Amino acid sequence: MNRVVTLTLDGDLDSGIRVTLTWGTTDKSAEGKIMSRLAPNPEIYQLYTDWQQKYRTLEYFYRKPRLTPKGVYISSVKSCEQLVDELRNNINQWLNSRSDGFDQITNQLTTQLSRHRDIRVLIQTDNPQLQRLPWHLWDVWNNHDSVEFSLIPLEYQPTPETKPRNRVRLLAILGNSDGIDIETDRNYWQQVSSLDSSSCFLVEPTREELDHKLWEKEGWDILFFAGHSYSECNDKTGRIYINNEDSILINELMPALKQAIKNGLKLAIFNSCDGLGLANRLARLQMPQAIIMKEPVPDEVAQTFLRFFLEEFSQGKSLQKAVKVARKRLHYLENRLEKKLPYATWLPVIYHHPKAKPWSWPVSVSLEETAPPIEEAPSVNRWIKLALATVALLGIYGIYQLATEPNKLGDKISSGEEILDTTSAPYSKQRGVKLLAECQEPFRNYLGIWRQETREKVRNCFWTKTHYKRAIELLKESWQEHGADPETLIYLNNALLEAEGKNYYTIAVTIPMIDTPNQSEKDANGAQEIMRGIAQAQTEFNLGLFEDNNELIQDFPGKDFLNAKRGQRPERKGINNRIGLRVVIADDAHREEEAKARASLLVKQSSILGVIGHWTSETTLAAVDTYQNGKLVLISPYAMTTELRTKPRNFLFRTVPTTEDETDILVDHLLKIGQRQAAVFYTPQSPFSSYGWQKFKQKFQAKGGKIIKVRENDLSKSKFNANKALEEVRKYGETPLVLFPDGNITDALKNSIELIKTNNSRNLIVGGWVLYSPQTLSIEDSKLLEKVVLFVPWHPQSSPNQQFTEDTDKLWYGSVNPTTAMTYDATRTFIKALEMSKKPTRKGIQKTLASPDFSAEGATGTIEFTSNGHRKNPPGELVHIVPCPKSFFGLEFVPLEYSSCDHKQQD
Template sequence: MTKRVIFRIETGDFNRGFPITLEIRENGKLCAPEVSGTLVEFAEIPTLYQEWKQAYYAWGQDENCRWWRRQIDVPPTIVTHASENSEDRVRNAADKFEQAFNKWLKLSSLEDIQWTLSQTVRGDEFVSFIVQTNHSELQKLPWELWRSLSQRYDNFEVALSIRRVPIRKRLSVPVKILVILGSDENIDIQTDWEILEKTLPGAKLTLLKQPNLGEFKEKLRNQPWDIVFFAGHSATHPEENDARIWLNDQTSLSPQNIERDLQKAVKNGLKVAIFNSCDGLGLARQLEKLQIPHIIVMREPVHDRVAQKFLEHFLNSFAKGKSLQQAVCEARENLRDLEDSSPNASWLPVIFQNPEEPPLVYPKSPFLNLLKQLLISINRSKKLAIWGMGSIALFTLAFVIFPRFQGMLKPDSGRRSIGNRLLIQANANLDKQKGVEAFAKGDYKQAIAHFKSSLIQQPNDPETLIYLNNAQAIKNYLKIAVSVPIGSNLNVSQEILRGVATAQDEINQKGGINGKKLQVEIVNDENNTNIAQKVAQELVKDRAVLGVVGHNASNASLAAAPIYQKGGLVMISPTSTANNLSGSGNYIFRTVLNTKVMAEALSDYAVNKARKTKIVFCYDSQAPDNVSFKDEFLAAFVSKGGKFVPIVCDLSTPNFDPTVAVTGAINSGADGLFILSHIDRLQAAVSVAKANQNRLALFSNSNLYTIKTLETGQQAVKGLALVAPWHPQVNPSFAETIAQKWRGKVGWRSATAYDATGAIIAGLQQGTGRDRLQQTLHSPGFTVPGATGAVTFTPSGDRIGNPVIIQVQSNGSNYEFALVKD
């Protein structure tokens, strides 16, 4: 996961200084409070940059210098004096500017900004830096020279931005690229085309060579493009607010001349504009207004060899999986190899991007993934001789047949069962095993008998009850699926399955849904994003599946949601709280409350009831729901007068030491400790509680509302306050009924899974098609009674409701989750 560091520089000038504000975001949300500073007045900066620019232009006019990609005269404000030592003059001017630039930053009031950065962002993690400003003089500066940051952070790269706009979709195969080769007077741009052709796998390239204006506009607006690439002559106007490109030797145009065509291209999915041409800041300013998410230009005039080397290294890195910003960073480093003959070549590339956009990566070809798997299989085989001609045939089949064969692959991954496969192996008795065997053979009468016998022996086994109902509904049924992490978190899986099984058993005992019994297919996704995507694809292809309850962890739900949305299959997660699941599409819902609602309630409790105002946040930065909760809690906590103590406490860090983290929190004056971890890695959070030894007040969210927390934490988690969507005392009648059914207390996951299944049942009672179910759930009047209250969804698919505060209390030697009453 990439952190994004944004420096917002407001109105000002070099004679008075600039106010500057630091934002640090992770997964789109603040992960530290904003802090401010001041860039002091330093009038020499624009003057020294202009002196370097004059020297650079003079070197460019030297008769020994190769042509650069520029078609207009040197601006009158640039005084050039070509001479034998023109390269030395550029280097001397560059050294003076770089020293002054870093002196300016060092003199500025940036202590709070740099301290917050050092406490929140590790030096070894890739960081996406953005300078957000509409000040043209600041946009000219090569911010990559910021020495204190470039020395601390590996792969330091800075993008520019002016405004924030909604996020666009990611790139997908095939990547559609419109390539424009413009005027080539005295320059070599054919090489750019050759680099593009050989470098980008899975790309669909369309070439326009010196097109006329009509041809260019027609192609731009009437076909969807992911990337537009231009090579040729260009230049920024002297007033710096516009620029021109030369389509051919007679025709030039400004982005303003094709504004409507570019707007249509953006609407059709344009994500990247690359201008491998001269002096492109004016181009970037115009294109940025049109909300193109990613723009790459050259800051000043650029020579052929520099432009081509940049393009080659950028595309190579981008195609190999590096993000766009990382790829530019690596290409910039390679340009340093040319600086003996092309001074300051590494200063030239500039990125403009929307700060809201996640890192942009080049998509991997499904075919290449298959080929990789085949290679791995071959390499692992000890009988290499056997592969001989057989392996060649296999590769031939993959190359020729795979595109047609992909849609015909067998849909069952072995992770799904309606009763024909045993998914939960733990404590499986003989009757359960025989029931599964009979079900697989189609002997449903014997399966029913064995499942009933198994439930007498193990009445708290939800898998068996679901299979029993499925066997009884084999002739006339409606089918849904539930996806749970059996392989990685059995306790949580069984909690969810108990809620689903209860709802299924209730409706089938009443005769089913309009006379048809409900069948539930259980899926094991292990809370793994790749597996979640695979089973989601299978479920979408299985037209009998009308809806899905799941997934559990937010990372799994976020990975699967786009597949369900594209396939038109309703997904209702009972447990995924990450904010960015909201708005994933109109087929995506959840019955758990979202992070913002629960964070607001917990922050209010921490400040106004627990009276804790200085909190350290320990969390797993690799878990999306952790990141969402951290952002929302800190924002709400600070707004209520609380203070975030910026101690780095990331449970996902290799060799994480909970004792060091707790000691740092105490020494920093904290009075509270927020502990949070991925649902499959609760022991990390419990280890922090144990290191705390009840010294600081503990807070968490519903992830820790599980029996494992009580069993492993015991005295260490006593007093832990957490927020959850439900507690048995919220609905005593339901809690008592379900406790009797399962011979023990159940948690909130059973309640929200019951509500998710109940919502699908209520929707199917209005109509049994996938689209009809989605329309019913989204209808303004839809509501159904549930364990956690009335189930109603917002337009974004979120659940409407109120959370509760729960605290770990002791009852003798036992520990329990008790409801904190108002």
């Protein structure tokens, strides 16, 4: 039974709005109704208009818009965000008002949302200003992330009854594509295998051709448009550009559209800019359902939304659920480190006729890859022989290759059978991963070999290798079309080894997929930084196993520069020229209990010879003894706390500097520039942060420095008061601030950034590696960051291994940060240890690394260990922040001796 609530808004923002809330099921009359009023609020639409103007002129929107810009000027994300904050405050103050009994509507709405998880929310109004408002900013929706809004008109007439079809007929109009890419839209539609063969793609049609197709008697299920469009007449209608010369108002197609609806048209999708007027005009024609983009839409947003929507909708999900999933999947475009596309999730809008039955794709045929059929049906005796042989093969293969049972789906551990980075899951990647998952199924159930389905999977995975080869093609397609995703590259490497039947050794890496405050999305920035390092080392190592003319490595990421040729760089030909490197990824969610759980599972997989992780000192401390007790080497490229030394752990090695190394450099810098007093801010409950504070205090005072006591020094406090803290410090003049935030366990990083902003470059600020973060650069105002100096273990401009820096620029389309470099170092360390062992074992790896003669080369130079597993001569330097117009934030971290981002040194 489908539940629905309808919020009817009749009136306008200047004179006030009559509000009616009804609730019930879609197939019955309303169960209840409440009426109230909203006060006039013309200010809110002015705020929206101001935001709209800023949004439409965003610098990166104009890189590839679907709307020809009129009067371009550059506005920053920051100004947009300020207006969004004002909008959010205004809309909540307005809608949370208790006047005229509106709180009764709010309370009933909250009750319905709490009782029914998948309830539909309809906003009924004909007022374009109300239609454009960002209703999702109302805090009543908090904790109800399953809600998806639809707009419905106040006035309507019945929709015609039509007979359902078994297959979907699509009429796709690919209009004027000047300056944009709409061929990608076409490709996504053509991947939908359940489209009727009579579906039609009209490329830049004439007015007559379009009109003729709309009148076609057989009718269409979906009308799709991609190209340029915009709203006109105060959002009452819209214009589409059907070819390079002609544009038409949607009104001009009214007779043809009416007939198309009568003939069965159920859904219109306008994957183009500023579609509100188009939708309003379609609503007057009684169009059952429509999807439009409310504002100008960048190419990548339009294409990404369409891809995700089709993946869901073509498999039978309701329109609302498909749009909801596609909208959520746009979050990563808003939050990625580079080339952000802000407000992508604001753009898609559903229009729904109040009396139209929700329409879903009529067939359940999916786009999933299917195994090729068996060419002939073998005799019973042949099946028995094949089955027995396969059982034997699986037994031998399972013991040799897996050693333990394969990873269970959902255990947050994967070598390719599931996607852990859910922020980067394009459909081609999903299809490739599904094939890899199928190749693990026979190991989970040997007796299943008696089933034909399992026998076919065995054949496709272990005899013909069809599944692995097809997975490689799909993962390469994902890399080429959707960007340099490190998880994809790791799975590509693993699949390549399987497809070619290469022997390999296995190591694991832990990543932190962090929950965001609303729990609906993950923060994958740290995870991706880690995976870039191990993926690059794995790729340059494995590519050396294959001849250049091998078909499977054609178009393989990095093939043209990571696969070293003789004389260019040290040759990498696998271990003993025949053994590759397989990588298992484990997600610890950046939680201590999860880190321990992942460590326990990794220890049990005897094929894993070593682990790289965990991301912070806190999670490393939680898991380290599990590895020690399991006699599995853990190389830590990130955990700097000296607390890891408190007891002997001979299976722990660190390629990263320690907290003592960091504080030594910071103390020496302050004393060198004549600063002999400092105020320290840290997280008391964090081992890493508190130890940094203790060591800094100890070393600074030992060299004649003085620590200023500040009461407001706990960076983890939810109500940290930066102004109060600075008032205390400034009683002692312009005393430097020393910041030791924890590893993103609390609000310490956020509060540190607030302290930097509030300081306004009055006091010098020095801090640790944690602050080397996009969040710091997102302050955007270089004047606020002029006196910030940070410790880092590595920087690309001063890297001792410039070949690594050049390779990262090519592979990842830009420079990487210290986390990637330190992970690369840890991977190269394991590779060197494996190369030095004839028959590597866990204990053998430990002995090799502990040998005084051990040495490896990485991004940060030579890697050697002391007797207690810490790095000899650890890397480390200071950086500051300078303006850099070519970078995303307009700012960049550079070594302290450089005055600009173009490698100019200070005088």
